[in-house]
Amino acid sequence: MSLGSKKILIVDDEPRTRQGIKQTLEVWAGGRYVVETADNGVEARERLLHEQVHLLITDVRMPEVSGIDLIRSLKERPRQPVVIVISGYAEFDYVQQAMRLGAFNYLLKPLDKAELLQVVEAALKQEEEVQRREKLEKLVDPKLFQIDPDGSGMGEPVREAITYVEQHLQEQLTMAEVAARIHLNASYFSVLFKEQAGVPFSEYLSRLRIQRAKEMLLQSRLSIGEIGERVGYKTDKYFIKVFKSLEGISPSRYRNQHIEDNQTEIQ
Structure with a gap:
């Protein structure tokens, strides 16, 4: 505005x-x-x-x-x-x-x-x-908002994993790779992460990627493909599929909808 x-x-x-x-x-x-x-x-x-x-x-x-x-x-x-x-x-x-x-x-x-x-x-x-x-609150995924790395229920291994994922989001991350980075067995890490973060690791990774994508959609003029690549997706098609599964609309529609909302507010 x-x-x-x-x-x-x-x-x-x-x-x-x-x-x-x-x-x-x-x-x-x-x-x-x-x-x-x-x-x-x-x-x-x-x-x-x-x-x-x-x-x-x-x-x-x-x-x-x-x-x-x-x-x-x-x-x-x-x-x-x-x-x-x-x-x-x-x-x-x-x-x-x-x-x-x-x-x-x-x-x-x-x-x-x-x-x-x-x-x-x-x-x-x-x-x-x-x-x-208000705009930031609209962007935030409620499930991500509930994850508190500094909370008393969050152990150091899961905290380290979250930090690592946030810093390497553009890379092709797997749960096994992240578990190895913090020196844990993948199966044990999977159980530990869900227990302490409240969501499975794969869901957390997808939600965090889409969260970052939403921010870029509204704060940059990067193409859909470029944004997908920057948050760790190899193909536009898969990025769009995951985005729609979490947000209910495509990335381009999400961007256009917020532009339309801003124009309505200005009137």
């Missing part, structure tokens, strides 16, 4: 404050962000239901629908904007409520431009980090 597609919504029933923030942010953003306003909480709540807003800057006290009400309404949304609240000195109890509800930070009136920009930049960085984590 490009920065220029990200939206900042300013909500305040005081025209001077609302326009002042808008002008300050537009000059600072230089076209990198879309900066919009709403003059009351009712309008803002409706827009938040139907539009993707990345940063919400709202006054805490407004007639009918307050900033606190707006923050509460966001709990129903799957993707919530980062929230900055604005208040006067006499309204600090409202600020405390907003912070308890998950607001990122607050600004006191009269607003200081330098402080406004500092807080906005920090809020947008957090929003980027939340998005990055």
